[in-house]
Amino acid sequence: MLDLQKKNISVLSIVKLCAKYSPKLFAMCLALTVMDGLLVPLMLVVVANFIDSVITLTSNDPQTYIMIKNAMFMGLGYLYTQLSQELKLYFYELLEDTLRNKLKPEIIKKQFSMDYLLFESTQTQDLLLRVTKDIEKKFIKILKSTNLIITIAVQVVGILYALYKYNWWIVIIFIFIIIPMIFLTFKGGKAIYESEKKVGFITRQMNYLSDILSNREASAERTLFNYSYTLNKRFKDAHLYRSNFNTKTLARETLRIKLCNIVINIFTIIIIVTLSRQVYNNLLSVGLFTAIVGSMINLTKVISLQLSELFFEFSSHNEYVKDFKEFIQLEENKEVFDDRCENLKFESLHIKNLYFKYKDSKDYIIKGINLYLEKGKSYSLVGLNGAGKTTLIKILVGLYRDFEGEILVNGKDIKLYTFNQLRSMFSVVSQDYARYYVSLKDNIAFDNPEGGLSSVIEKLELGDLIRDLPEGENSYLGKMYDNGIDISGGQWQRIAIARALYKNGPFVILDEPTSSLSPTAESKVYSNFSKIAKDKTLLMISHRLGSTKISDEIIVLDSGKIAEQGSHEELMMKDNIYAKLFNTQKEMYYE
Numbered sequence: 001m002l003d004l005q006k007k008n009i010s011v012l013s014i015v016k017l018c019a020k021y022s023p024k025l026f027a028m029c030l031a032l033t034v035m036d037g038l039l040v041p042l043m044l045v046v047v048a049n050f051i052d053s054v055i056t057l058t059s060n061d062p063q064t065y066i067m068i069k070n071a072m073f074m075g076l077g078y079l080y081t082q083l084s085q086e087l088k089l090y091f092y093e094l095l096e097d098t099l100r101n102k103l104k105p106e107i108i109k110k111q112f113s114m115d116y117l118l119f120e121s122t123q124t125q126d127l128l129l130r131v132t133k134d135i136e137k138k139f140i141k142i143l144k145s146t147n148l149i150i151t152i153a154v155q156v157v158g159i160l161y162a163l164y165k166y167n168w169w170i171v172i173i174f175i176f177i178i179i180p181m182i183f184l185t186f187k188g189g190k191a192i193y194e195s196e197k198k199v200g201f202i203t204r205q206m207n208y209l210s211d212i213l214s215n216r217e218a219s220a221e222r223t224l225f226n227y228s229y230t231l232n233k234r235f236k237d238a239h240l241y242r243s244n245f246n247t248k249t250l251a252r253e254t255l256r257i258k259l260c261n262i263v264i265n266i267f268t269i270i271i272i273v274t275l276s277r278q279v280y281n282n283l284l285s286v287g288l289f290t291a292i293v294g295s296m297i298n299l300t301k302v303i304s305l306q307l308s309e310l311f312f313e314f315s316s317h318n319e320y321v322k323d324f325k326e327f328i329q330l331e332e333n334k335e336v337f338d339d340r341c342e343n344l345k346f347e348s349l350h351i352k353n354l355y356f357k358y359k360d361s362k363d364y365i366i367k368g369i370n371l372y373l374e375k376g377k378s379y380s381l382v383g384l385n386g387a388g389k390t391t392l393i394k395i396l397v398g399l400y401r402d403f404e405g406e407i408l409v410n411g412k413d414i415k416l417y418t419f420n421q422l423r424s425m426f427s428v429v430s431q432d433y434a435r436y437y438v439s440l441k442d443n444i445a446f447d448n449p450e451g452g453l454s455s456v457i458e459k460l461e462l463g464d465l466i467r468d469l470p471e472g473e474n475s476y477l478g479k480m481y482d483n484g485i486d487i488s489g490g491q492w493q494r495i496a497i498a499r500a501l502y503k504n505g506p507f508v509i510l511d512e513p514t515s516s517l518s519p520t521a522e523s524k525v526y527s528n529f530s531k532i533a534k535d536k537t538l539l540m541i542s543h544r545l546g547s548t549k550i551s552d553e554i555i556v557l558d559s560g561k562i563a564e565q566g567s568h569e570e571l572m573m574k575d576n577i578y579a580k581l582f583n584t585q586k587e588m589y590y591e
């Protein structure tokens with residue numbers, strides 16, 4: 001994992017990470033950085049000596065050798081400057097590439113090991129977007145800024161050292177001016193990053209809109225419903241709002257920096273006037289005066305343009321680092337990496353007085369559920385939209401652990417099971433099952449193709465589909481690849497069910513993954529399931545009551561409570577919620 005002291009993450013930690021991933025490239029960049037800084041005060045001396053030696057050419061004692069030597073140094077300095085720019089560019093490119101290869105996989109690993117609940121939080125989504133998008137570029141930007149600060153610091157110290165010899169008070173005043181400027185620019189950068197953060201949700205919305213406007217999944221609906229114009233307008237409005245919001249902050253902070261720059265420029269003029277008086281009094285050579293003035297003008301340019309921009313940038317890097325720290329500290333579920341096969345048996349599931357509510361929901365979603373499920377039986381969970389069926393399933397499989405009441409699996413508190421143990425016990429197919437654009441075989445078996453794939457294919461009647469595919473079970477699905485094959489929604493659902501069956505957990509949960517199947521096909525899948533998944537316990541959710549009536553027991557959920565429970569016949573006899581729902585659906589089919 002990212003080798004970081006999670007509590008003490010700073011800009012320096014990012015720099016250290018860059019150094020860790022490629023020590024050689026980092027050292028090269030650092031060497032060039034320091035050399036760039038040293039070059040300016042060195043050149044100051046070289047230029048001063050050169051000018052003074054040129055002046056001696058008209059005297060009785062011309063210093064031609066010194067002039068040629070310094071002219072050569074100046075030439076070398078110029079050559080170095082040209083070369084250093086190119087080399088730095090090249091090294092930073094290589095470093096960025098190394099980060100992409102080494103850091104990015106660790107970031108992805110951190111992301112997929114995050115606790116499931118975090119993925120449901122919009123704040124976490126915003127944070128992930130801010131931190132992980134082009135992370136290698138952000139790291140390089142931070143490294144470049146830090147290196148530029150080192151260059152400027154070495155440069156400033158060198159020039160001030162040269163100045164200190166002639167006018168110490170200039171140096172003192174300079175320090176007094178530069179400190180508030182650093183403070184102001186830092187504050188400005190922070191304000192800009194904060195304003196970016198405030199419009200984070202708009203950025204997410206814009207990304208989403210642009211995705212719907214361009215992705216393949218929505219292409220058919222885009223054409224049929226012709227909503228592209230409206231969505232495009234929404235995208236533009238969001239973009240306008242976001243840029244207006246940021247522009248105001250940027251304009252305000254830039255104005256402050258510009259005022260500081262004016263002060264620095266006035267200060268430089270005062271220094272030049274003061275030093276020219278020293279030349280007049282023969283306290284300073286013409287060469288040194290010219291070199292110092294040149295360096296001062298250069299320094300003013302650096303300070304008023306580069307340094308302010310840099311501190312601006314640096315403080316926003318600082319804010320990024322805070323986000324990065326938050327990201328690193330996000331809770332991980334180490335069990336994600338635990339792929340031991342537990343082979344646990346299922347005997348019973350006992351739910352006692354279960355209550356649950358989401359962090360952001362006012363009321364309880366699950367309200368005092370008591371339920372006993374036994375090995376080998378088939379159960380159906382039915383109820384209106386929003387009754388809490390999926391929520392209950394997520395609690396049972398261990399995704400939500402923050403519930404009230406008690407759940408006993410095989411007589412043992414569910415909270416005492418590891419996530420890996422629960423994962424091996426429950427095979428779940430959810431409503432929003434994933435469609436993987438890999439081979440059909442990988443879609444079902446992923447990294448374990450030896451565990452009875454052909455039997456699962458046969459049980460779910462996928463044989464015909466496979467025979468029609470050009471490369472059989474090795475054919476790629478989806479349009480990610482040129483040779484990828486598009487299959488129907490119902491076929492994708494069969495594959496998702498096959499995946500769960502192949503996993504071979506003793507308790508199978510089907511959370512309405514069959515909505516794309518025809519009623520007959522769905523009914524067939526459910527009624528065959530007892531044959532397909534012998535000895536397994538089955539809990540299925542479906543809105544089509546014709547499919548669920550074959551279950552041993554039907555549980556009717558209504559607003560988070562169990563309203564009725566029993567076999568199809570028992571519930572029909574009761575003539576209550578279930579019977580009414582069943583009869584309504586029956587009439588619809590007859591009509």
Ligand SMILES: Nc1ncnc2c1ncn2[C@@H]1O[C@H](COP(=O)(O)OP(=O)(O)OP(=O)(O)O)[C@@H](O)[C@H]1O
Nearest residue numbers: 120358361365383384385386387388389390391392
């Ligand atoms: N992640 C979440 N955060 C907050 N509230 C949620 C979340 N997921 C679901 N809910 C709310 O919990 C309630 C129950 O939702 P759930 O998905 O469990 O219902 P359901 O019975 O499965 O519905 P459907 O038949 O439509 O799939 C709904 O009011 C829903 O808005």
